[in-house]
Amino acid sequence: MQIQIINKSKHELPNYETIASAGMDLRANIDKAITLKPLERAIVKTGLFIALPVGSEAQVRPRSGLAAKKGITVLNAPGTVDADYRGEIGVILVNLSNEDFVINDGERIAQLVIAKHERAQWDVVNVLSETERGTGGFGSTGV
Numbered sequence: 001m002q003i004q005i006i007n008k009s010k011h012e013l014p015n016y017e018t019i020a021s022a023g024m025d026l027r028a029n030i031d032k033a034i035t036l037k038p039l040e041r042a043i044v045k046t047g048l049f050i051a052l053p054v055g056s057e058a059q060v061r062p063r064s065g066l067a068a069k070k071g072i073t074v075l076n077a078p079g080t081v082d083a084d085y086r087g088e089i090g091v092i093l094v095n096l097s098n099e100d101f102v103i104n105d106g107e108r109i110a111q112l113v114i115a116k117h118e119r120a121q122w123d124v125v126n127v128l129s130e131t132e133r134g135t136g137g138f139g140s141t142g143v
Helices: 064-070
Strands: 004-007 024-027 034-036 041-045 048-051 056-061 072-074 079-081 090-095 101-103 108-116
Touching: 034 041, 034 090, 064 072, 090 108
Parallel strands: none
Antiparallel strands: 004 048, 024 108, 034 101, 041 090, 056 079, 056 108, 072 090
């Protein structure tokens, strides 16, 4: 899939680190370091602008290493960049740890996954088909 991109950052374009990687790392493009205190959140700019084809989205997801080691995650994970959005990609980061976390320029802060999606058309009915699960939810299928 070809995607138009404008890179106004000081950094290289996002790329796939391995042949089987689903996501590309996004880097902070900031003039000065940002300190996230515990439970604090911030929108961190990337300097990237994209034009996705209709029927696709870019999902902004946490980096597993930052989440596991530092307690830093994407607050609205996954964040969605719609095909008609032309603004700068920003990442809403939150610090879920008990320690301050410093975000430096160029730091890998999230990953971007490009995905196709369907548009739904509602079919209003009075009854839904039966399934074995039925209305069970929120852990009803076991541990």
